[in-house]
Amino acid sequence: MPDATRLTVRKTYKLFIGGAFPRSESGRSYVVDDAKGGFLANASRASRKDVRDAVTAARKAFPGWSARTAYNRGQILYRVAEMLEGRRDQFVGELRDLGLGKAAAGTAVDGAVDRWVWYAGWADKLAAVAGSANPVAGPFFNFSTPEPTGTVGVIAPDDPLLGLVSVVAPAIVSGNTAVVVAAERAPLPAITLAEVLATSDLPGGVVNILTGSRAELAPWLASHMDVNALDLAGAAAEDVAALEEAAAGNLKRVLRPGAQDWARTPGTGRMTAFLETKTVWHPVGV
Amino acid sequence: MPMGDLRDAGGVSTETHTSAAELRAFLHGLPGVDRVGAAERADRLAGRSVKAAAKAEAIDLAISMVDLTTLEGADTAGKVRALCAKAARPDPSDASVPRVAAVCVYPDLAGVAVRALAGTGVAVASVATAFPSGRAPLEARLADTRAAVAAGATEIDMVIDRGAFLAGDYLKVFEDIAAVRDACGPAHLKVILETGELATLDNVRRASWLAMRAGADFIKTSTGKIPVAATLPVTLVMLEAVRDYRAATGRQVGVKPAGGIKTTKDAIRYLVLVNETAGPDWLSPARFRLGASSVLNDLLMQRRKLTTGVYSGPDYFTVD
Structure with a gap:
């Protein structure tokens, strides 16, 4: 039994930018409710300047992360799975607060761990599947290799953990860095996941997580000229067209919201959506 | 402060009869700088919020005050010409950006550079x-x-x-x-104090007065070649010095912080x-410069964020 006189130590849910956990630059927060409408916690309500700072952090992290060997990125993603597994109970608790039953919450956390492992395995196989050795009429080797596209803006879906992992992991496994707007009504697992990421040898800035209003943050992310791709998984259907329009300013690759069954085996689509193909000619015999 | 003495001596750039003892007595007679107070004041002013139209004006003013600098051993004529092109037209897509x-x-x-x-x-x-060592x-x-x-x-x-100082x-x-x-003849003289090597703010104040009495048109904080470059408290002390010097002699000397100024926020600070220390008379490129390149x-x-409404990125500007 806990000592009745002891005060509970409550966690302050902050943002995750550049490997650190700052409060929103704006100083704002919003109330997150549990499934029954009771008070759960205050989460930071990020502003457009937090978006800007997060993009700066993601851009700064990109050269280092994309230069890691694919094998090393796979190791780090696997490490994320290990760390997540170690916090299983905490995530189950957070998901149950949001209304999931015990079994469903357990399945969701296991699914998230397995999703990291699944994508970790893809790290050093992606080039073999998405790349090619091309036959050419001349004394050259000709290779097409997939390259990360840069910084990816991710509007995470409502599924607070498995959905989040299912959109973040494929974005970063190939060497991209990500700025993620977490599920608006269920942001707490995202920030707890940030604690997992921060202790998994993932370099600071590779994943940046913002909590707050999607409608407020998504347009800034979509129009930001230093963001190279946009995953609209969690965007409201009526906002998609406007966000795509905003993203056209610098020809961002845009992944539209699709089927939302996150428990299914994902396939390679989310990974290849954020790749560019580089083709190299190399003389034979040199 | 013994400003009366200075005025009597007609102390401007033409000072010729300065003895070591008089100079020493004068510089050591300057009031000491409250280090904590200077840091606190600089901190407080750094918290000022400059937004929207005022920010747009501040950005243009800051651009017009930049001394675009390249001081590398690897500098080539080509690099200098590229920098000159950027200096004359900082944003090729927007002619309203001041040079x-x-x-x-x-x-x-x-x-x-002169030809370019x-x-x-x-x-x-x-x-x-x-x-940079002198x-x-x-x-x-x-x-x-x-x-x-x-x-x-x-x-x-x-x-x-600095050794002699x-x-x-x-x-x-x-x-x-x-x-x-x-030796400068008609050219303007900026005197670099290298405040990072002067150890104390008292020394910064003395060096500022010394340089101004010897005929400096500008006093400049740093070479940018040592780790400690321009800081707000140091610049505050120098701005106070030029303000007091004008009050004593009527001659207006400029200030140039250099090194470590990397962001718009820094520049606006x-x-x-x-504005708050020396006054609006110094808010012009003739009296205040920012020695920098990346800023x-x-x-x-x-500026582009303000004109287009979307955040820009480093991909759209030159790599210097």
């Missing part, structure tokens, strides 16, 4: 006097200065002999500056400091 104040280069490249900037209205500044015989330093002026530089950034040989520093002042891209990015 910068000057391009700052090593003396051997001053001629290249002919007719643009951008001045050419050249560091001289064995920059450790060369006076004759060599003067020859360095004359060469830069002969090449067409209209502004000379000299370094003081720290050893208390103020007269030597004074005479060095006066000699370089003569300096502008606030100028220009950030200023342009912020």
